[in-house]
Amino acid sequence: MTISIKARIAVTTALVGSVAAGAAAADTMKIGITQNNVGVDSYQTTYEKAFIAAAQANPDIEAVVLDAGGDVARQIAQVEDLIQQQVDAIIIWPTNGEAVVPAVRKAHSAGIPVIVTNSNIAEQGFEFAASFSGPDNITQGARAAEIMCEKFTEMGIETEAQIVQISGQPGYTTAIERAKGFEDRLPEVCPDVTLVETQPGDWNREKSQKVMEAFLVKYDDIDGVYAGDDNMGVGALNAAKAAGRDGIIFVGATNFSVGYEAMERGEYWGSIYQSPVDDAEAALKTALDVLSGAEVPFLNYFDTPKITQENMDQFDKPVF
Template identity: 50%
Template sequence: MKNTWKIVSVAVALCATCSVASAADTPSWLKQPLKKPLSQVRIGITQNNAGVDAYETTYEQSFKDYAKKLGIQAIVLDPQGDPARQSNQIQDLTAQRVDVMIVWPTNAKALVPAVCRAKHAGIPVVITNSRIDKAGRRCTIAFSGPDTTKEGRVAGRMMVQALNGKGNVVMINGTPGYATAVNREEGFKEAVGKHKGIKILDAQPADWNRAKAQSVMESFITKYGEKIDGVFAADDNMGAGALNAIKSAGIPCGRIKITGATNFAVGYDAIKAGCYYGSVVQSPVEDARNALKMAVKVAEGQSVPKTSYIDTPSITKNNIDKHQRPVF
């Protein structure tokens, strides 16, 4: 607990230097009159794995930048993927009586008790990016982020298109128990399951890690060889690892079709080069800003929708020039 409190203290000290937005600077999405000046709004967030994953690192920096622009006080914490540490951070933010708490769950089920304790203590909780388990949704005020089941379906439909409805596919999934991983896997299976010509040979997690994904793909190649026609990667970071294994095995670029989600810069470049069939665009900048906007509205006593999805269009070589290269 001592280490967690130290992190909180540092976060508060940093926010003391944030610029303060005047009433004239109030953004158009925030209705007037304000319940209290934005400079007095305190938002706490316990995020996930910043500095480890490019998406999450960009999300955190975007969150801090936008909080500073708005002039609010932001307390930013990172449990580093540990549900127990995140539970302690939720307790810490509750004790500090933040106006609103934002939680990016490290585990959909494990965080339910801590989130419900925050709610019962009178702290509104906004869930960001990855869903909390259904049992905990009664304790939250809203969800902001991508529709991850839809993303899995989109990746599945792209795979069907890439294989013309016939072929063998392997799956490289995210961290077991993590809602985004579960939802994308289910969405992908739902989409390809409608086509009897497509068979899923195998599925293994790689915990959103490129090196692990490369190792998983190497094992798949050793086991199934030329039987593999397609790879689903739950995000482009793992898709890049799969592509590295394919190239190392001497398999021609594009022979094995890869579809994924959360388009990283490396995935964007691979699509453009014809080595990667398609992905789903998901901006960490929009993700962070949307969550912060929702939390500020709640702090100001304004109504918010129970669910606010960010835009997640598909991207292939056919439309890639209409999309900017990701910043992460």
């Protein structure tokens, strides 16, 4: 839906307590976003750039762009700051799905619609949010389980394979949902495959490499690794390569460029294709739709298809 209001652009990257430079025209839609942790990986960095570009392209928007740096307390303070600025809508990429619920409730009480982006808040906060815009992370985990099972079946080891899982940041909704989707779906498609252990990699490649190094010492037989994103998956792959452990099937989620490149080399089997540009643009569009009074589903998912070595030629290399 096209918004008829016309006003100047004012996109501001700010810290808590800062105010957008210059007074916006009275009819400008002021939209604030507080992100999780822009510097932690290239997905979030690309998301921020895409969000700013989309806001700058719309003359109806003044955007206040904030980053919590992975700090829950800082994100809560940012939401409170946006409420004080009397923004028209708040987009939040939660640092922790449960801990931010009181802040979302406070914005709701102030009459400011909240759009949750990328990773949902805890269910008890759903009544205070206008919509969630992002990927269906449970489906991502389920599709990753299917990719792994299909490969094991092709290899003839579906009745005996053992796998390990490297999950994301503990307490983070995306990490919880991707693990749940995988763990629930795997026994449905490959009931005899054993998940021997799960450890968090915190979305960090170096930490995930160390987690995998420990797995390799502990387990003589590892047939597969499922990682909550390709950044962690490639960390695990690097550990296996350094240890000379060949033949392990690596499957991730959120296909990063490093994962795509590893797939091209034949070292990494599959992942789930997800665009941070689509993610950012969908969040902004959802906020605009809510402000225009359009009917918006609470769970506003965009599709994230399977990508493997067999079909990767159908997908562009990720830009992150």
